[in-house]
Amino acid sequence: MINNLPEHERALWILKLKGPMPLQPIAGELQVTVEGARFQLLKLAAEGLVVASSVVKGRGRPQQVWSLTDLGQSRFPDTHADLTVRLIEMTREKLGETALQTIIDGHRESAIQKYKSSLASEGSLEEKVKQLARLRFEEGYMAIAEQEGDAFLLIEHHCPICAAAKACQGFCNSELKAFREVLGTGVEIERVAHIIKGDHRCAYRITAK
Template sequence: MKTNRFLMLLKTRGALTSAAISKELGITSEGARLQLLKLTEEGLIQSTHESKGVGRPTQYFSLTELGNKGFPDTHAELTVKLIQQIKETLGEDALQTVISAGEQKAKQRYSQQLQQSTTLEERIQQLVNIRTVEGYMAEYIKDEKGYLLIENHCPICAAAQICQGFCTSELNTFKFVLGEEVNITRVNHIIAGDRRCAYRIQN
């Protein structure tokens, strides 16, 4: 399935109304309606209705499980099998050793790419660039609370679902490369059922 801009928008922004989608994509309401109908029939998106006070419920569109599968999950089946084989053959400690080794390599690789970044925001921007290249569809928002690092996709989701050590390793890596003086808290987690992973970053 080729990912189109409707699916990309819903992946990065979450559930949206038809009006919001047409505005974001710069197309007519009718054009948006027809494309949304087509994607719904293909099983790639779904709609829900939400009541907000008096009046008709508002219809929101979001990705289905099939729609999410259009975004790459890095060698998912093979990765899951390898993890299960390591657990069964060598045990949990061996799996943790593998994850820890990967974490150390990631810390080294990220640190090298962030070494020219002097401010926290510059480091976050560079981290976003790295993670986007790796398939995480990353972005960040600066607000009155600090920064929010957002990852709209997880290319290792299948692996993380059976071993959350990968998620812990990821958070450890972020803390290391952004600075020990920086407070980082995960506020959204795909594994917990959220549509994205997000991290609150504060000095």
């Protein structure tokens, strides 16, 4: 998918997928020279989409690391963000937390039904996690599945409901509950990275009990 993007946008996708990175690895991902990568990044920086900062690791010289700005993050849309936040605030103000939780619970039940209807009732945990990742990718979460030892990682590089999740973290808790319901009682799921807490992605470690 990245290789089919306009050249000047590929660096944005790489930083979204990989998180903050130094210049040389970015050049490697872009398959261009270091100078070519620097040119692209400086152009994006002039547009306010990326920024470079110095990071000190150990006793070595500070390393320049590139990352997306808030404007750069906005290139990966948060679906109907402003309207969603206003509706959450109005529901909380007019109807109370109980009503808001009822809405969140309804959203979770709808997701559970959708995922269960798409995931095979039989099959390995790996197959189920990969299928769940495909469903989440289709919903805009830029999700992938990876194996990590005896566990699997469900990694989401983007959150299309981030504004809603910031306004009400019940949505994040609801998603975790939905994953546990869909994958079954014989599975342990732990969130190990969280965009809301400043990580560049959300990630869930999934293991068989």
